[in-house]
Amino acid sequence: MTRGNGWIGTILRVNLTEGTIKKEPLNMQDAQDYVGARGLGTKYYCNEVDPKVDPLSPENKLIFMTGPLTGTAACSSGRYEVVSKSPLTGIIGAANSGGHFGPELKYAGYDGIIFEGKAEKPVYLNIDDEKVELLDATELWGQGVHPVTEALEAKHGKVHVATIGTPGERGMLYATVMNDKNRAAGRGGMGAVMGSKNLKAVVVRGTGGVKVARPEGFMREATKARTMLREHPVTGAGLAALGTEVLVNIVNEVGGLPLRNGRDGSYWDKADDTSGERLVETHLIKNQGCFGCTIACGRVTKIEGRGELDGFGEGPEYEAGWSYGAACGVNDIGAIVKANFICNEQGMDPITLGSTVACAMELFEMGAIPESDIGFPLRFGDAMAMVKLTQMCADGEGFGNIIGLGSYRLAEKYGHPELSMSVKKQEMPAYDGRAIQGIGLEYATSNRGGCHVRGYMISPEVLGIPIKMDPLVTEGKGALLKTFQDLTALCDSTGICLFTTFGIGLPEIAGQYREAVGSDETDEEILLKGERIWNLEKRFNIEAGVEKDTLPPRLLREALPSGPAKGKVSELQTMLADYYEARNWTSDGIPTQEKLDELSLTY
């Protein structure tokens, strides 16, 4: 693999303490072994940072990394990754985002950026092709994502901006990095790490391009993938028409939509009020896509006639629609859209935030949180209290600061850590691991804590993509999840969107990758890189002191009270044993030396 083959070949190293900027050659061996974006960013991070580092200290580093397909003619190639140690979980915190920022970074001449140290005062990095400079951000500090983006666009012209809101400035544990206003590197608090460095934004304008190794073969593979995506019912029509929120009714139908912090099971007779179908009727203006994307699942939405709720923005996605909807028992879709707007405008993870509000509602209703602590009643179903608390969290006001700690620290503070619906301190998304067994295993083993996009078992268990598996059984889930996790690590690392995997598979991802970088590796050899990335993340987490792979007690002990999965709990231990065996890890979930040798993993 050589420079020019999907890669620019240059990394920016920005030392914020010293105010220095260096241009370094990309480590091409690591690029070959760890693909790009999530994998390569994590490899750089592991090479340079002590796993025990305090995530919000100057000793921590923050890495923006693109993949070899980012910004190329490959399908949905607008992705990049933000990598650091998560202040929320204390383990690896890679977060992926779309939009146009990643491609623009490559067009400016850089595959990635490594931020070190901490600036003395607020700064932003301005990249204009070969000109790279740190500029004063004092006047931007204290402002939200949208005004900062607009101010920087007004000053620098046709640029793409990645920035943080005021929660990120304050080190709020699940602050996001937002680019192109409403696209988020959303989970694990990468925005808090950015804020801890006094780094307000990264502005980029690029006029170059990205070369691939074998242009003719690459265009053949890219065209084939795009055709498959266009012709697939999900990626060609369904996601554009109804967005990800279309899942609400389907997941609810199988009894897998966690209701009121999971307290009341996972079937809701009001689910349709919060569905993608309902969003189209009430708030959708149009759909839109990220760079080079034919799927165009994004929702441009507005709220009118609701007084203080009125607004304009994007989303929500299915997960945010659930966290502010079913999880809080709120069926006012305008309030859900509004809460999501606040998250986008101030850079906060709506999955964690909505889930934390839901946890607070349960604690309040059982009397564990006194009203005096919150300042008002906080009962399930109270839409306006939910929006108010989200705004308080954004503003760092009163009880909003406690919500900003996430549900684990909230529940622990009030004496009931078992009521945090989180894994490794990060909140689980919108599927119940009791009704959909494989997704529970996925949450428990995810390398960044509770997360659905590390091995999306909903595809086989609910949607039947690529094969239909019974959500209530455990057999075969461990081995399939292992393959899904490895494929996801590969996909994230190439720089294309994970949603492409609804319509294409390993042959098409590997085909585009091979032609871009000039490789003659087989599909299986390329998938092995995904497994190497997964094991690298796991090794880092072990060194950082990761907690064991498990689920909240509610999922393991409280049987679902109703719905198609009535009486079920998660059969995690059975699946975990199969999963560890499939990974060739010990029965305690530790990668064996044999596996590390097979993967040539020395970390």
Next chain:
Amino acid sequence: MLVKFFATYRQIAGCKSCDVEAPQDVLALMGVLSERWPEFRNLILNRDGTDKGDDVIIMVNGRHIEHLDGVATQLTEEDYVAITPLVAGG
């Protein structure tokens, strides 16, 4: 029995759900729906009308028919059925 429509199938049916007299099985139900809304015919049934189409999800009482008896799954008045085109999210 209750039949629920999700996603773009609501536009075809013009409603979120409807009541029908329970036919013998799922295949017969798809025939009933295709008769009432002819646009469904090519979407929910395969070409020769002997099985469901590739791009439709059918659930009886919240269970995919693949995990029951397929289109031969028996129906009663107490059952509820959901049909949706293949969609995804996350």
